[in-house]
Amino acid sequence: MFGFALLCVTWKAPGQALPARAAAAAAMDGLNATAWVQSSVEYRASALQAWRLAAVSLPRALKDKKWTAALEQSGKFGKLPPAIIVDIDETVLDNSPGQARFLLEGNGRYTRDVWMRWTAERRSRAVPGAKEFLQAANAKGVTVFYVTNRGVHEEADTRANLETEGFPVKAVAGGIGDTLLMAGEKPEWTSDKSVRRALLAKQYRILMLCGDDLNDFFAARIPLEQRAAKAREHESWWGDRWIMLPNPMYGSWEDALFGFDRTLDPATVQRKKLEGLHRD
Ligand SMILES: [Mg+2]
Numbered sequence: 001m002f003g004f005a006l007l008c009v010t011w012k013a014p015g016q017a018l019p020a021r022a023a024a025a026a027a028m029d030g031l032n033a034t035a036w037v038q039s040s041v042e043y044r045a046s047a048l049q050a051w052r053l054a055a056v057s058l059p060r061a062l063k064d065k066k067w068t069a070a071l072e073q074s075g076k077f078g079k080l081p082p083a084i085i086v087d088i089d090e091t092v093l094d095n096s097p098g099q100a101r102f103l104l105e106g107n108g109r110y111t112r113d114v115w116m117r118w119t120a121e122r123r124s125r126a127v128p129g130a131k132e133f134l135q136a137a138n139a140k141g142v143t144v145f146y147v148t149n150r151g152v153h154e155e156a157d158t159r160a161n162l163e164t165e166g167f168p169v170k171a172v173a174g175g176i177g178d179t180l181l182m183a184g185e186k187p188e189w190t191s192d193k194s195v196r197r198a199l200l201a202k203q204y205r206i207l208m209l210c211g212d213d214l215n216d217f218f219a220a221r222i223p224l225e226q227r228a229a230k231a232r233e234h235e236s237w238w239g240d241r242w243i244m245l246p247n248p249m250y251g252s253w254e255d256a257l258f259g260f261d262r263t264l265d266p267a268t269v270q271r272k273k274l275e276g277l278h279r280d
Pocket of ligand 1: 212
């Protein structure tokens, strides 16, 4: 309460540097978001709804040979075998305990060290509804590809974690290796997932993209207005070909608020977020 009052009294106008207490508060930005994911029925319901929508779409997607969810897909793809591309973190695996560790053990901000220890423990639980849908799709002959920005050195732990949680993972032909496509596994597999989507779209008809971040659908490291404009071009795809999972904890939606500049200090980040709010 005292901290809130201090913030109200001392924060006067956009552009003014925030005092130290407010900077500390900025570092706890993730508290509400992580609490929501970990404890709310609202989060669980949102995730279940997303995956159930995917299940409703799947029969139509399979039947309609002109159907594709990938902007990278072109040419004659009607006879290609069907596939679904999913992201991993906060799409099929819940890493909110990792986020909780940033808050409980550090200053609330991401640190690579804490994150790597978390993924190495292989203890991420399935996002509600994800396993049931992907098992059902797999049983219908749809190959499930995991296109993740976890690094290649995390592949063994990630595969073990996915398998423990009951997700389908398998070897595939066509120079892809297996259904787990990690960042950096090949030189051209950068954090921009377009290259990996394009590779899969040459060999499979992509029925659905599922993610928690706009980059899971198209390259979205672009200014806010451009992200919104490009997404509007395909607005009818949400809940149909594109399945979005809720993630208020982190993502490119947040980075876009401060120009993707991770070198900024917490006070500047919070000032930019405040400047981005509108009152009407
Ligand atoms: Mg993710």
